[in-house]
Amino acid sequence: MKNLLSPRSTLGIVLIAAALIALPFVVGMAGQAWVRILNFAILYIFLALGLNIVVGFAGLLDLGYIAFYAVGAYTWALLASPHFGLHWPIWAILPVGALLACFFGVLLGSPTLKLRGDYLAIVTLGFGEIVRIFMNNLNAPINITNGPQGITLIDPVKFGDFSFATRSEFFGVTLTGPYKYYYLLVALAILIVIVNLRLQDSRIGRAWQAIREDEIAAKAVGINTRNVKLLAFAMGASFGGIAGGIFAAMQGFVSPESFSLIESIMVLAMVVLGGMGHIPGVILGAILLTFLPEMARYAVTPAQVALFGKVLIDPESLRMLLFGLALVLVMRFKPSGLWPSPERSRELAEKTAGVAK
Amino acid sequence: MDISLHQLLQQFPQQVVNGLVQGSIYALVALGYTMVYGIMGLINFAHGEVVMIGTLVAITVTGLLAAAGMPVGIAGLCGLVISILSCMAIGWSLERVAYRPLRGSPRLTPLITAIGMSIVLQNLAMILWGRNYMTFPPLLPKVNFEFAGAYFTLVQVVIVLLSALMMSGLVLLVYRTKLGMAMRATAQNPEVASLMGVNINRVISAAFVIGSALAAVAGVMVGSYYEVAHYQMGFVLGLKAFTAAVLGGIGNLVGAMVGGILLGLIEALGAGYIGYFTGDFLGSHYQDIFAFAVLIVVLMFKPSGLFGEKTGDRA
Numbered sequence: 001m002k003n004l005l006s007p008r009s010t011l012g013i014v015l016i017a018a019a020l021i022a023l024p025f026v027v028g029m030a031g032q033a034w035v036r037i038l039n040f041a042i043l044y045i046f047l048a049l050g051l052n053i054v055v056g057f058a059g060l061l062d063l064g065y066i067a068f069y070a071v072g073a074y075t076w077a078l079l080a081s082p083h084f085g086l087h088w089p090i091w092a093i094l095p096v097g098a099l100l101a102c103f104f105g106v107l108l109g110s111p112t113l114k115l116r117g118d119y120l121a122i123v124t125l126g127f128g129e130i131v132r133i134f135m136n137n138l139n140a141p142i143n144i145t146n147g148p149q150g151i152t153l154i155d156p157v158k159f160g161d162f163s164f165a166t167r168s169e170f171f172g173v174t175l176t177g178p179y180k181y182y183y184l185l186v187a188l189a190i191l192i193v194i195v196n197l198r199l200q201d202s203r204i205g206r207a208w209q210a211i212r213e214d215e216i217a218a219k220a221v222g223i224n225t226r227n228v229k230l231l232a233f234a235m236g237a238s239f240g241g242i243a244g245g246i247f248a249a250m251q252g253f254v255s256p257e258s259f260s261l262i263e264s265i266m267v268l269a270m271v272v273l274g275g276m277g278h279i280p281g282v283i284l285g286a287i288l289l290t291f292l293p294e295m296a297r298y299a300v301t302p303a304q305v306a307l308f309g310k311v312l313i314d315p316e317s318l319r320m321l322l323f324g325l326a327l328v329l330v331m332r333f334k335p336s337g338l339w340p341s342p343e344r345s346r347e348l349a350e351k352t353a354g355v356a357k
Numbered sequence: 358m359d360i361s362l363h364q365l366l367q368q369f370p371q372q373v374v375n376g377l378v379q380g381s382i383y384a385l386v387a388l389g390y391t392m393v394y395g396i397m398g399l400i401n402f403a404h405g406e407v408v409m410i411g412t413l414v415a416i417t418v419t420g421l422l423a424a425a426g427m428p429v430g431i432a433g434l435c436g437l438v439i440s441i442l443s444c445m446a447i448g449w450s451l452e453r454v455a456y457r458p459l460r461g462s463p464r465l466t467p468l469i470t471a472i473g474m475s476i477v478l479q480n481l482a483m484i485l486w487g488r489n490y491m492t493f494p495p496l497l498p499k500v501n502f503e504f505a506g507a508y509f510t511l512v513q514v515v516i517v518l519l520s521a522l523m524m525s526g527l528v529l530l531v532y533r534t535k536l537g538m539a540m541r542a543t544a545q546n547p548e549v550a551s552l553m554g555v556n557i558n559r560v561i562s563a564a565f566v567i568g569s570a571l572a573a574v575a576g577v578m579v580g581s582y583y584e585v586a587h588y589q590m591g592f593v594l595g596l597k598a599f600t601a602a603v604l605g606g607i608g609n610l611v612g613a614m615v616g617g618i619l620l621g622l623i624e625a626l627g628a629g630y631i632g633y634f635t636g637d638f639l640g641s642h643y644q645d646i647f648a649f650a651v652l653i654v655v656l657m658f659k660p661s662g663l664f665g666e667k668t669g670d671r672a
Contacts, residue, residue: 061465111657117464118400122603123656125596126649133646261596265472272469313484321480327473328455335462 024182035178039250041290042185043243048270048286049196049279050239055268056277057205058232059212060113061121063264064128068237070135070259071104072097072244074145077254080155083146090157094245101241102234104131109233113226128264135256150255157184157249165252181250188246192239196279199235208232209277273330275337284339293323365633370507372629373622378513378582380621381520385575386598387605387613388527389568395544395608396564397460402471403451405595406478407444407569411576412493412586413486415440419494433496433581441573447478448569449562457558475592482588490587493580516578523574524614527567531610536563544608593645600648604655606665615663623647 027034047069054062075097079088088096112123139147156165156177164180199205207228210218219225248254266289274285296319304311304318330338386408393401419436423429455474459467500511531537542550543560551557579594580586597620605616627647655663 055465061468112653115656115660118394118398118607119603119656119660119662121400122600123653126600126652129596130646130649133643137642268465269469269472272465276463276465314488317480317483317488320476321484324473324476324480328470328477331462331466331470331473332455332458335459335466 020186021183024179028179032176032178035182037290037294039178039181039185041287042182042189043247043250044267044270044286044290045189045283046192046239046243046246047267048274048282049192050236050243051267052236052271052277052279052282053196053199053208053239054232054236055271056282057200057208057212058229059208060229060232061117061124062233062236063121063125063261063268064108064131065124065236065240065267066259066261066264067108067128067131068101068105068240069244069247069263070131070256071101071237072241073248073254073258074135074151074244075100075241076245076248077151077154078144080249081151082153083151087155090159090249094242097245098238098241101244102238105233105237106230109230113229113233125261125264128259128261132256132259132261135259145256148256150253150257152253154248154252154254156252157181157246164249185246188242193279193283200279204228204231212277269327273327273337275340278337278339278341281337281339281341285337288338292326293319296322362633365630367506368629369626370505372625374507374509374513376622376625377618378509378516378621379625380618381517382575382578382582382594382617383598383601383620384614384617385520385523385571385578386594387602387617388524388610389572390595390599391602391605391607391610391613392540392564392568394602395610396540396561397456397547398464399456399467400471400599401451401456401565401568402468402595403474403478404568404572405591405593405598406475406482407447407451407572407591408576408579408594409586409588409591410447410478410482411440411444411569411573412580412590413482413491413588414443415573415577415580416491416493416586417486419496423494429494429496433494437574437577440577441570444569444573444576445566448565448572452562452565457561479588479591486588488588490585493584493586495584496581512581516582519574519578523571527571528610530567536560540564597648600652603662604652606662609662609664612662612664619663620648620651623651 024035024038027038047065050068051062051065054060054065076093078084079086079093079096081087108124108127112120115123135145136148138145139149145151156163158164162168164184165177167174167176168180169175207218207223210221210223211225211228215225247258270285270289271282272285273289274283275281297315300315300318300322301311304313304315386404389404389407390401393399393404415433415436417436418439419429419432422432422435427435451474455470456467459470497511497515502509502511502514531540539550539555539560540563542553542555543557547557550560579590598617601616601620602613603616604620605612605614607613624644624647628644631643631647659665
């Protein structure tokens with residue numbers, strides 16, 4: 001952090017800030033839908049960074065991560081919608097959502113963290129499914145989640161009278177809802193990235209990495225592996241909870257459908273594809289995996305018309321097919337992700353060199 | 358609350374029969390997961406899709422042959438054989454194309470590849486067969502039996518017997534043949550096994566091919582049991598079967614069989630009785646929860662599954 005105020009890094013920060021401010025207007029030229037997609041990309045960055053703590057730093061495979069996102073989203077939905085007639089302010093809901101997600105993280109983690117790798121994976125997967133099934137069915141006999149119909153008319157993010165859902169004007173520039181959310185999300189994202197960077201180099205972060213590399217050795221040097229692993233789960237979960245809250249507010253609608261297993265898998269794919277344990281890589285993974293399927297959505301139909309003169313193959317499945325192939329191909333040619341951390345790629349290079357000898 | 362406990366007890370044998378049938382199917386699929394996992398430590402997420410393709414191929418072949426005038430029984434048999442052969446081919450190529458180049462890469466890499474292949478296979482099936490539900494032709498005559506208060510159909514009997522047969526065949530293969538010995542050796546330690554002259558590549562291919570053949574049989578069973586098939590059917594089935602494999606102790610053949618049957622029974626009984634025991638607070642739509650709830654409880658007390666050996670940290 002010492003060099004942060006040197007002229008070069010100041011220039012860098014100013015340039016990045018300018019780019020981040022201009023980005024929605026550039027993307028928005030292709031239509032406001034793309035600004036929304038951009039917002040989702042940032043939400044996925046939150047999720048991927050949260051999961052990265054669990055999977056990337058601590059090396060615990062979690063296939064039910066979306067459950068915490070769901071807890072956060074439903075917390076917001078229940079505390080700020082006509083469903084229960086509650087309209088709590090954001091500074092009250094977000095901490096409650098994060099704490100609740102954190103509580104669920106500990107609840108899941110405390111009995112299961114002694115399990116080895118893939119056993120943990122399937123237990124977390126099961127947990128995610130259990131949460132989703134409960135959300136789907138807790139509409140009778142007492143209507144809590146409103147079942148598969150979900151909860152509608154959720155309050156947007158509001159600070160006092162300033163709502164993020166409506167159009168407003170700043171210095172002569174009119175901003176619609178998605179643009180305003182974008183700046184909120186970017187601010188949050190910067191905060192979360194800084195927290196993650198600081199975590200990585202902290203005592204806890206190093207303890208996580210030690211556990212990832214060799215749990216027995218970590219124990220031997222005096223790390224309380226159980227508590228440190230629980231902490232990873234809890235922190236990852238609370239990031240998920242915060243992301244979920246913003247998601248509910250942004251959409252104005254939540255239903256169990258948004259929290260299926262495939263979402264957990266997508267977030268995991270973002271982490272692994274980008275470069276596990278490497279924060280810039282994970283961010284890249286989240287952005288790519290949000291934008292690529294959307295771009296394919298727009299490219300698939302015209303491409304078919306150009307090639308065959310008509311739509312031969314269902315565009316939706318062709319799009320997913322290409323997505324699956326992309327996952328396979330990236331893993332084939334970049335097994336440690338598109339942008340792995342420098343230490344990690346060095347280790348791998350040494351390993352292959354050792355084998356070649 | 359108008360159902361008495363007496364009536365519920367009367368349903369008990371029926372629930373057990375249903376659970377056994379479903380459990381045998383889970384067990385067959387679980388074997389595919391557990392063999393691959395035991396030998397190379399990989400969760401082959403695409404295995405459920407192999408089951409689905411097995412079902413759809415059987416539907417198409419049987420339908421075509423029956424339309425050409427062949428008796429349904431023989432057409433169904435041909436469908437089964439062709440579905441087994443195509444699944445074997447898919448399993449073999451899956452390993453050859455997607456997983457083999459990734460040996461020695463970080464642990465999560467093949468997992469993401471498996472997920473990618475699962476998405477690819479599912480959408481390929483959607484492109485080939487469309488997104489509608491397909492009806493599976495009835496291969497066996499609809500005969501009903503009654504035994505100890507439970508009714509069951511010929512299809513159910515055949516499913517249970519056939520899977521018992523296939524499972525004993527597999528156990529014989531693994532514990533009595535040279536290939537089986539090679540498989541067990543590779544599972545214990547691939548490097549040492551290859552030093553002893555075991556061709557690791559062949560063993561791994563064999564595990565995929567055998568697992569896929571079982572998956573095809575399971576697929577035909579699911580199809581003829583529920584009489585419908587769909588390109589998305591493989592995912593949940595695969596998930597349950599994988600749960601069963603973990604429940605029994607992944608990597609362990611007997612564990613996968615016991616786990617599968619146990620899971621089928623738990624689901625059937627759980628769905629049948631949960632309403633009664635929770636005063637109708639939770640209904641049978643919570644069926645899918647049992648699999649996972651039982652799994653979590655079992656793993657809390659036996660961290661490596663019911664039959665899993667206690668292994669050190671291999672990570």
